[in-house]
Amino acid sequence: MFEEILPGIYRIEVPIPDNPLQTVNSYLLRGKEEDLIIDTGVDNEESSVVLLSALHKIGAKMDNINIFITHLHYDHFGLAASLASNGSKIYLNARDAMFLGDANLEERDLIHGRLNGFPYGELQEANKNRDDVLNNLLIEDIKKSFEERTENALPEKQLFQLIGDGDTLHVGEYSLRCVMTPGHSSGHLCLYEANNKILFSGDHILEGITPAVFLWPGEKRNPLKEYLNSLDKVFNMEINNVLPGHRSSFQDYRGRISQIKAHHYAREEEIASVLDTKGKSAYQIASKVSWSISESWDRFASELKWMALAETLAHLNYMEENGRIKSKLQSDRVIHYYL
Numbered sequence: 001m002f003e004e005i006l007p008g009i010y011r012i013e014v015p016i017p018d019n020p021l022q023t024v025n026s027y028l029l030r031g032k033e034e035d036l037i038i039d040t041g042v043d044n045e046e047s048s049v050v051l052l053s054a055l056h057k058i059g060a061k062m063d064n065i066n067i068f069i070t071h072l073h074y075d076h077f078g079l080a081a082s083l084a085s086n087g088s089k090i091y092l093n094a095r096d097a098m099f100l101g102d103a104n105l106e107e108r109d110l111i112h113g114r115l116n117g118f119p120y121g122e123l124q125e126a127n128k129n130r131d132d133v134l135n136n137l138l139i140e141d142i143k144k145s146f147e148e149r150t151e152n153a154l155p156e157k158q159l160f161q162l163i164g165d166g167d168t169l170h171v172g173e174y175s176l177r178c179v180m181t182p183g184h185s186s187g188h189l190c191l192y193e194a195n196n197k198i199l200f201s202g203d204h205i206l207e208g209i210t211p212a213v214f215l216w217p218g219e220k221r222n223p224l225k226e227y228l229n230s231l232d233k234v235f236n237m238e239i240n241n242v243l244p245g246h247r248s249s250f251q252d253y254r255g256r257i258s259q260i261k262a263h264h265y266a267r268e269e270e271i272a273s274v275l276d277t278k279g280k281s282a283y284q285i286a287s288k289v290s291w292s293i294s295e296s297w298d299r300f301a302s303e304l305k306w307m308a309l310a311e312t313l314a315h316l317n318y319m320e321e322n323g324r325i326k327s328k329l330q331s332d333r334v335i336h337y338y339l
């Protein structure tokens with residue numbers, strides 16, 4: 001399914017099989033010589049068929065298409081390799097690009113899991129299906145496929161065009177300014193078109209879905225603080241229409257931002273209510289707060305527990321930096337958080 005939102009701007013709804021999100025939005029912008037696609041959907045037969053048939057019907061320049069990735073999550077860039085032609089540019093922010101070909105992922109996850117009380121057996125299980133592992137495999141695929149296509153034409157380091165806050169892409173009559181919005185991923189980018197006041201928001205703001213904020217192993221940052229700052233940044237912009245990465249466009253972005261912030265503040269209170277002066281590991285804390293899944297914690301799939309841990313850690317990190325809680329490495333080499 002696709003629709004023309006503005007002259008030369010199309011929203012294509014691409015299915016994500018077996019995922020509660022159901023669909024992801026790809027946007028095609030028609031240019032004079034080159035078209036631009038914003039996000040692609042997952043690397044899957046069903047998604048690929050839907051996306052390619054829509055692009056075909058729209059009459060996209062399949063031999064001359066550039067790709068903009070709002071953030072390096074597999075539902076947004078999975079089909080990038082198969083869409084790219086020789087000479088295509090794949091735009092990505094440098095902070096997300098740091099995850100490209102990360103060789104130390106496994107070892108770092110093991111240390112991180114142990115420090116946060118994540119049972120070893122569950123981590124082994126989670127490793128098979130985890131999103132960040134999937135991302136990493138896909139990134140390797142993209143690199144391989146892209147290298148094959150661009151053999152002798154493009155040195156490896158130029159596979160991705162790294163762009164950042166304030167950089168502008170010109171497509172047809174549209175000028176799209178990159179707005180750095182770290183939080184949901186460390187290098188998340190939105191695109192703002194000032195003449196029509198439209199924002200391609202990726203997963204930074206969505207309606208009906210609260211974008212998750214994670215602290216991943218080895219990251220030395222405060223992702224929730226970054227995310228809340230990025231919400232303020234967009235709150236202060238003049239926007240007529242938000243074109244998100246999932247579901248329909250919406251206009252009341254300020255109302256939506258207030259709701260998302262309220263959700264995170266309520267979450268902070270819930271985590272505080274689980275803590276005491278004796279201390280608990282992040283894994284124990286994650287097991288005691290509520291999640292939007294009806295199953296009990298013991299029945300969560302291991303990879304969901306891993307994501308829940310990353311979300312909990314984003315909150316714990318934020319609360320600790322604000323001086324609300326403390327943490328201490330115990331003699332059993334597990335970090336405990338306490339009031």
Ligand SMILES: [Zn+2]
Nearest residue numbers: 073075203245
């Ligand atoms: Zn997404």
